[in-house]
Amino acid sequence: MxxxxxxxxxxxxxxxxxxxxxxxxxxxxxxxxxxxxxxxxxxxxxxxxxxxxxxxxxxxxxxxxxxxxxxxxxxxxxxxxxxxxxxxxxxxxxxxxxxxxxxxxxxxxxxxxxxxxxxxITAIRQTELRLHHANRMESIGQLAAGVAHEINTPIQFIGDNLRFLEDAFTDLGRALLAYQRLDARAREHAGADAALLAEVTAAVHAADLPFLSAEIPRALAQSRQGVEHITGIVGAMKDFSHPDNDEKKSGDLNLALKMTLTVAHNEYKYVADVVTDFADDLPMIDCHLGELKQVFLNLLVNAAHSIGDVVAGTARRGTITVSTKREPDAVEIRIGDTGTGIPDGVLEHIFEPFFTTKEVGKGTGQGLYLSHAIVTKRHGGQFSVDTKVGSGTTMIIRLPLGNIGA
Ligand SMILES: Nc1ncnc2c1ncn2[C@@H]1O[C@H](COP(=O)(O)OP(=O)(O)OP(=O)(O)O)[C@@H](O)[C@H]1O
Ligand SMILES: [Mg+2]
The missing domain is CATH 3.30.450.20 (PAS domain)
Incomplete structure (x- = not known):
């Protein structure tokens, strides 16, 4: 025994x-x-x-x-x-x-x-943060070309306007010079010299003073708007390259969404129109705003890709819908598209790291994995998906108002 x-x-x-x-x-x-x-x-x-x-x-x-x-x-x-x-x-x-x-x-x-x-889990967490940062840097790189393109248009009309102003002032200068000479001569002689008067009249006529006085202010105003536009784009771009530190700060989600739409414009403008519905009463919330912008960017790029798959080779365009809503205990952000929709079999994997259905170079499969982590782990929020094959997808983010800021 x-x-x-x-x-x-x-x-x-x-x-x-x-x-x-x-x-x-x-x-x-x-x-x-x-x-x-x-x-x-x-x-x-x-x-x-x-x-x-x-x-x-x-x-x-x-x-x-x-x-x-x-x-x-x-x-x-x-x-x-x-x-x-x-x-x-x-x-x-x-x-x-x-x-x-x-x-x-x-x-x-x-x-x-x-x-x-x-x-x-110290090392794993650090790797996650590095990956997250690397992904953000890569997106910035891809978007930089698009942003440069955005900057190009206002820069061009500023250049045109400035050239116009130079010519206009050359003409004006000639007229003024003639006036000065007329003024000098008129003080020497009692009466005005008939030849000089004719010259002055011709110069004033050539300069088309009424036209200039209408166009110069308009050109200046347009240039100023162009510069403001550039400042906005560059500001939005700069914001993306600032890594968040670990402190949450009070942030304006409507503004963050608007900025992200500006930065992502080049990604969707050929395939989709954007419809926005931002709640006026959206409270500021304590958050990592830079990270949330990265989430919005990932979702907008996904929406543009999905719509691109649907409208490719046709003259049709899709719609990206971006809305915010205040709820009793949360803020809800929706980013919807009229793209392919996500079939069962794909849907259960979309939040996994490195899961992608896109060809090499177009997607790395990190977008939703990181976005999910940022919403749920970093902000205690929820991330859900409403999708129908053939109709499109809406990504729904809820951030608890427990995080309400000043
Ligand atoms: N709006 C959408 N419509 C249809 N399918 C989507 C949508 N968003 C995500 N998907 C599917 O989920 C997969 C994972 O998305 P995710 O953003 O994580 O990675 P990715 O876009 O492929 O690559 P990355 O974002 O890293 O560049 C996508 O490859 C796609 O199949
Ligand atoms: Mg993506």
Whole structure:
């Protein structure tokens, strides 16, 4: 007969072996004061402390001060018997830096122990941010050509107007000079010289003063509008190349959408008209505005591509509809298109990283993955899709008004 003690010892040894081998952080802690009771080697690797600096200390001592309230809330949920998955907080490394840990844990109420597993997601999070940044930079590169094109048109009429002004002032200058000579001569002689008077009349006539006095102000006004247009485009472009820092700032989503429409104009202008419906009462919200503009840009480019697929080879144009709405507890942004629609089989994959149905060079499949992360993870919002094959797609973003700004 097998020795029950021997088999118990064997299974304990097996458990201990796994416990020590895990590269995830495993721990047991007491429910009443949160002291670490047992830890595996991964703690030493990840946080740099020898085990004796951790064992017997409350876990809260190592949590980033800004994350302690959230962590305490998670701990009370645990104490109520809930199991926690993917709870993220920052733990202090021995060198003073912080590591981002993602936790799963539960409590055994009988023996008052917390069992927890944590994974160091610092590197993954950094890679995500880098990818996000790289994607943004790539879009900027692609759009720069389009923006340059946008700038070209107003620059051209400014150039034309300036040339016109130069000619006009040359004529005016000649007339004025003649007047000066007339003035000088008139002061020497009592009467006006008939030949000079004729010259003056001819110069004034050639300069067409009434025409100039009407056209010069108009040309100047147009030039000023052209310059304002350029300033707007360059401002919108510059905004895109500013990486957001980690602080949320109060932002105007209607304005952000308008700017993004300007920047993306070249992407859709051959295939679609834009209809906008911006809510007048949209509150400012605390957000990462640069990132949200990146989301809007991705959605507008997707809409233009999809409409492009439908109208290609025809004289038809599609419609992109952009609207904002205030709801009791959220702000809703919709970007709709009259494109292909998204079939089942594609729809369930669109938020996956690197999923694309576009040919190489047209899409990398990061747009919706990053947009989804920006809306849900960075802003606590929701992202949904309303689509019908043959009719089009509407992307719906809801940002909670909990983020309401000043
Ligand atoms: N408005 C839309 N209409 C139809 N299909 C869409 C629409 N938006 C997204 N899709 C589908 O979802 C896929 C993923 O979109 P996503 O924006 O993530 O990547 P992409 O546009 O292919 O590439 P990237 O945005 O990285 O340049 C697209 O390839 C396309 O098949
Ligand atoms: Mg895209």
């Amino acid at each position: 097998a020795d029950p003690l021997a088999s118990l010892r064997a299974s304990l040894a097996e458990r201990d072996r796994f416990f020590e081998l895990s590269s995830d952080l495993l721990c047991e802690a007491s429910t009443d004061d949160g002291r670490f009771l047992r830890l595996n080697r991964a703690w030493v690797e990840t946080l740099g402390y020898p085990l004796e600096d951790l064992l017997g200390h409350p876990f809260m001592d190592f949590v980033h001060p800004e994350d302690r309230d959230e962590t305490a809330r998670a701990a009370s949920a645990l104490a109520e018997g809930k199991t926690i998955f993917s709870f993220v907080n920052r733990y202090r490394h021995r060198d003073g830096s912080y590591r981002l840990l993602s936790w799963s844990s539960s409590v055994d109420p009988e023996i008052l122990k917390i069992y927890a597993i944590a994974r160091d």
